[in-house]
Amino acid sequence: MTGFVPLFDGRTLEGWYAVPRSYGPMWPGGPGVRDLVPELAADYELQAAAYPARWEVVDGAIEGFQDPEVAGYGGYLVSERAYGDFELMLEMNPDWPADTGIMLRRRPDSWEGFQVLLDHRESGGIGGFFGNGLASFHAVPFAVRSRRDGDGTVVGLASDDPATSVEPVTQDKIDRLSYAGRVEDFLSVWRWADWNEIRIRCTGALPVITTWVNDLKIAEVDTGGTLAPDYDPAAVLDCLGPRGHLAFEVHDNDAQFGEARWGKGAQCRWRDIRIKDLGKVSS
Numbered sequence: 001m002t003g004f005v006p007l008f009d010g011r012t013l014e015g016w017y018a019v020p021r022s023y024g025p026m027w028p029g030g031p032g033v034r035d036l037v038p039e040l041a042a043d044y045e046l047q048a049a050a051y052p053a054r055w056e057v058v059d060g061a062i063e064g065f066q067d068p069e070v071a072g073y074g075g076y077l078v079s080e081r082a083y084g085d086f087e088l089m090l091e092m093n094p095d096w097p098a099d100t101g102i103m104l105r106r107r108p109d110s111w112e113g114f115q116v117l118l119d120h121r122e123s124g125g126i127g128g129f130f131g132n133g134l135a136s137f138h139a140v141p142f143a144v145r146s147r148r149d150g151d152g153t154v155v156g157l158a159s160d161d162p163a164t165s166v167e168p169v170t171q172d173k174i175d176r177l178s179y180a181g182r183v184e185d186f187l188s189v190w191r192w193a194d195w196n197e198i199r200i201r202c203t204g205a206l207p208v209i210t211t212w213v214n215d216l217k218i219a220e221v222d223t224g225g226t227l228a229p230d231y232d233p234a235a236v237l238d239c240l241g242p243r244g245h246l247a248f249e250v251h252d253n254d255a256q257f258g259e260a261r262w263g264k265g266a267q268c269r270w271r272d273i274r275i276k277d278l279g280k281v282s283s
Contacts, residue, residue: 004089004274007079007246010060015081020052021074021252024110027135028235039255048073053250061093061271064100064250066262074252074262078106084243085203085278091195095266096146096154097121097259099251103132104202104209105244112239113247114223116200116211120268122146122260123160123167126186127198127211127218128177134236137228138173139221141180144187156192159183166257176228179210179220189214195271203278205242206233 007015022045023033034040041047051067053075066073083104094100099119106113112133117125117140128140143160160183162168174180190196190213199212206224210217224233248270253261 003276004087005276006274008062008271008273010271011057013055013057013062013077016055016077016079018052018055019076019078020048021076021250022048022111024112024133027131027133027230028112028232028239030135030230048075048252053077058269061269062248062273063267063269064248065265065267066250066253068265071262071264072253074250076103076106076247076249078108079246082108082243082245083202083275083277085207086201087276087278088200088202088246088274089197089276090273091197091271092118092268093193093195094118094120094268095263097124097261097263098266098268099124099249099257099261100268101130101249101251102198102200103245103247103249104200105207105240106132106247107240108245113244114202114207114209115249116198116209118198118268119143121257121262123165125167125169126190127181127213128173129209129219129221131226131228131231131236134239135228135231137176137226137231139176139219139226140169140173141177141219142183142186143167143169144183157187157190159187166260172228176221176226177219178208178222179217181216181218185216186213186218189216201278206237 051070102116103113115130125140131137146154147156147158201210210220
């Protein structure tokens with residue numbers, strides 16, 4: 001596709017830097033995550049910095065994974081450049097379970113930013129949105145679960161069952177979207193244990209963000225009109241500004257999911273990462 005430039009040379013992590021997972025305020029000017037999540041360990045930041053996610057280039061792809069010696073902590077691979085309006089394309093190939101995502105408009109010095117969810121796990125949302133440090137809003141069209149064979153081996157994805165879901169997609173999460181794709185259509189294009197192409201368009205100071213998986217439109221959200229508890233668009237714009245960094249995520253293992261969020265030895269792989277400037281790019 002014309003107008004795209006590569007963000008990954010296929011050999012090195014030039015143009016990217018790694019940071020450990022950290023937590024800040026729940027929303028701009030709000031309480032800290034630690035204030036509302038008492039189960040977060042007192043030494044979490046020290047442990048996360050000591051055992052951050054690892055990022056390596058293998059066979060022309062970036063591999064992200066938890067520290068193999070002391071697993072359970074995550075991290076981000078952050079772009080050195082900041083971007084305004086753009087279209088991003090890449091291919092990803094996650095293990096199961098691997099709760100990952102792509103952050104947009106991320107601050108360089110803290111965790112705030114919009115996230116495109118790529119939660120390849122039980123009750124995971126793929127192609128929807130989450131507000132890291134932005135009132136933790138969910139805007140999700142559907143969720144998935146594992147499909148298993150007679151031996152219990154995971155062999156694919158299926159639609160999540162709201163009756164047994166550990167993180168159900170409620171109507172308010174769907175209503176935050178201006179477009180919500182169907183899980184049946186997503187399942188028809190998703191390639192299990194293979195490479196899948198993700199496309200993201202992000203435009204506007206408070207952006208409209210649109211996602212596609214293998215050319216299928218999945219979801220769209222207007223972050224200037226999002227309605228969610230404690231979400232204030234003006235405060236979000238003041239916090240993030242009209243430009244920000246990209247980042248890939250390796251999630252930590254929290255008290256809710258444990259290794260069901262990121263399995264021991266699991267990896268997510270990223271390749272063919274390219275971007276098209278739609279008007280506002282800053283170094």
